[in-house]
Amino acid sequence: MSIFADAAYESINHYGEELCGDTVEMTRDDKGFYLVLADGLGSGVKANILSTLTAKIIVTMMSEGASLTESVETIASTLPKCSERGLAYSTFTIVRVENDGGITTAEFDNPMLIYFRDGKRMDIPRGEVEVDGKKIYVSKFRAQVDDMLITFSDGVVHAGVGSLLDLGWQYDNIVKFIEEAMEKDISPRVMAKKVVSTVNTLYMNKPGDDSTVCALRLRESKVATVMVGPPVNPDLDQTVVNKLMYAKGLKVVCGGTTSQIVSRVTGREVKVLLDYENPALPPTAQIPGVDLVTEGVLTLRKALENIRQMNEVDGGNEVVNYRKKDGATRITRLLLEDCTEVHFLVGQALNEAHQNPGMPVSLGLKLNLIKELAAELQKTGKRVTVEYF
Numbered sequence: 126m127s128i129f130a131d132a133a134y135e136s137i138n139h140y141g142e143e144l145c146g147d148t149v150e151m152t153r154d155d156k157g158f159y160l161v162l163a164d165g166l167g168s169g170v171k172a173n174i175l176s177t178l179t180a181k182i183i184v185t186m187m188s189e190g191a192s193l194t195e196s197v198e199t200i201a202s203t204l205p206k207c208s209e210r211g212l213a214y215s216t217f218t219i220v221r222v223e224n225d226g227g228i229t230t231a232e233f234d235n236p237m238l239i240y241f242r243d244g245k246r247m248d249i250p251r252g253e254v255e256v257d258g259k260k261i262y263v264s265k266f267r268a269q270v271d272d273m274l275i276t277f278s279d280g281v282v283h284a285g286v287g288s289l290l291d292l293g294w295q296y297d298n299i300v301k302f303i304e305e306a307m308e309k310d311i312s313p314r315v316m317a318k319k320v321v322s323t324v325n326t327l328y329m330n331k332p333g334d335d336s337t338v339c340a341l342r343l344r345e346s347k348v349a350t351v352m353v354g355p356p357v358n359p360d361l362d363q364t365v366v367n368k369l370m371y372a373k374g375l376k377v378v379c380g381g382t383t384s385q386i387v388s389r390v391t392g393r394e395v396k397v398l399l400d401y402e403n404p405a406l407p408p409t410a411q412i413p414g415v416d417l418v419t420e421g422v423l424t425l426r427k428a429l430e431n432i433r434q435m436n437e438v439d440g441g442n443e444v445v446n447y448r449k450k451d452g453a454t455r456i457t458r459l460l461l462e463d464c465t466e467v468h469f470l471v472g473q474a475l476n477e478a479h480q481n482p483g484m485p486v487s488l489g490l491k492l493n494l495i496k497e498l499a500a501e502l503q504k505t506g507k508r509v510t511v512e513y514f
Contacts, residue, residue, distance in 0.1 A: 128270065129346040129465035130158035130222040132506045133314035134339040135321040139168035139280075140331040146172025147278045147337035150180040152188050153508065157223040159184050162339050164216045164235060164278040172335065178204055179215040187221070193231050193263065194256050201257040218276045220341060226269060232262045236296055238276035242269065244307045246300065273342045275303060275316065280336030285327035294327055312462060313340035314435070314505055348374035349464035353421065354472035354491060355382050356514035365470050365514050366390040370414060375464055377456065378412065380421030383472065387412055403451035417459060419452035425494055427453035432461065432501045466508040471495050473513055 134149045146165040151158070163180040165172030179200055186196040204214040216234035223229075230238060230249070240247045251262040268274075283293040299320070306319050320338045328336075350372040356365055366387050369376055378384050388395045395418070396411045406427060407420035419425075431445045431453060447458045460467060471492065499509045 127224050127346040128222070128226045128268075129344050129508075130160075130341055130506075131313055131344050131465060132158070132160055132339065132341040133312070133317050134162075134337060135317040136335065136337040137280075137321055137325055137328075137332050139335050140328070140333065142169045142335075144170055144173040145337070146176055146335040147280070148173070148176035148180040149337060149339055150184040151506070152184050154188055157221065157227075159188055160220040160222075160339060160341060162218045162235065162276055162278065162337060164280075164335070164337070166214055168335055175204060175214045179217055183217060183219060187219070193219070193254075193261070197233075197256040197259065197261065201259070216279075218339075220274060220276070222268075222341070222343065226267050226343065228264075228266050228268050228274075230264045230274075233259055236277055236279055236282055236299075237262070238274055239300055239303060240268075241273045241275070241303075241307060243271075244304070244309070246304060247272075268343050270343055270345050271309075273307070273313070273316070273340065275320075275338065275340045277320070277338045278334075278336060280332065280334030281320065281324050281338060283334050284324040284332075284336065286333060288329050289327050294324070310462070313342050314461075316340040344465050346466065347464045348372065348466045348468060349377060349459060350374065350468045350470065351377040351379060351460075352383055352387065352470040352472075353379045353425070353495060355380075355386055355474045356472040357474045358514075361514050362386050363390055365472065368470055368512075372468070374466075375416045375459060376414070377417045377419070377459065378415050379419050379425055379456075383421065384410060384412060384418050387415065400450075403449070403453070406451050406453055409450075409452045409455065417452075417455055419456055422491055422494065424452040424456065425498060428457045428460070429494065429498045429501060431457040432498070432505070435461070436501055436504050460502060460507075461505060464507070467499075467502055467510075469495055469499065469509070469511045471511060471513050 132151055136145045136147055138145045146168045148163045150161045161180045161184045163176040165176030182200055183196045218235045219231040221229040240249050249264045251264045254261050254263050282296055286293040317338045317340045324336045350369055352369045378387050384395050393413045398408050406424055410418040412418050445457055499511055502509050
């Protein structure tokens with residue numbers, strides 16, 4: 126079984142600064158996933174530059190096969206120390222997730238990451254390694270599906286200093302908060318937003334330090350294949366429908382004409398569900414063997430708005446009510462929560478209805494809509510591919 130690292134992060138800047146002194150870099154390769162959280166010394170432009178270079182150097186080198194020692198030595202020889210205080214240029218946390226669930230972490234001067242299984246905090250065996258005079262805590266262990274790792278910068282620990290809390294939020298209180306917030310199916314995005322929202326409240330909306338929270342949940346790899354629109358060449362109908370129907374994982378069809386093509390090729394009847402959950406959106410339908418059938422552009426546009434809102438709004442699991450049954454809500458949940466990878470099969474034939482002068486111009490921009498949707502999904506950590514016909 127292949128394991129997918131579903132990861133997300135949230136940051137808030139030091140009050141009055143345009144740039145964040147924390148940087149998160151994430152990348153995937155054929156063997157697994159890398160996450161690096163770097164916290165630059167101080168705040169503002171200087172801290173942003175130092176943390177960005179630190180994170181990019183580490184994630185680039187290690188993803189290319191360099192060892193931890195080589196990566197840290199490169200940072201030490203490339204970036205300066207603070208001349209006034211003699212402190213390190215940037216602290217960092219590294220998380221490497223292999224496709225079989227093997228985890229390697231390396232932590233230098235950041236708050237210790239937290240590991241959860243079945244909602245309970247688990248101890249991580251840490252060994253101490255010295256690289257270029259720096260004490261780095263390294264751990265190696267094997268994780269399971271649904272385990273979650275959470276790491277954060279020290280701005281989270283200091284939240285509330287000088288205002289609501291004399292000594293700040295403190296590490297043990299953060300752990301307790303996360304334990305209480307931990308739900309069985311909580312997504313990394315929602316967990317990160319919950320913690321950062323609380324941090325901002327403790328700082329009374331004027332953060333005294335850059336604060337970042339990264340959350341990572343291990344999930345079983347699951348692909349959603351989404352067919353949108355008819356191919357330019359009708360001779361390709363059979364090919365595209367076969368790609369959809371023989372794909373592993375979830376299957377989604379978007380568009381009235383598209384659903385008719387799938388019905389004709391497969392010989393399976395389309396049954397329209399006439400219960401209008403949202404009068405502003407067309408109803409959904411059913412095709413045997415397909416997990417979700419919706420209208421096309423209108424529904425996808427609303428789903429894009431949902432996902433964009435959830436990416437932008439702090440706190441966010443209440444932005445979209447997943448209990449609703451309209452097509453846009455259902456496809457939003459499927460893309461965000463039910464799969465780890467999305468593959469779009471996009472037909473490039475023009476829809477005559479979208480060329481009607483009385484219709485909004487945006488309806489004719491199907492390809493841009495898919496590009497925007499793919500970009501928003503990638504922000505949530507999904508692997509997204511688009512194939513055109």
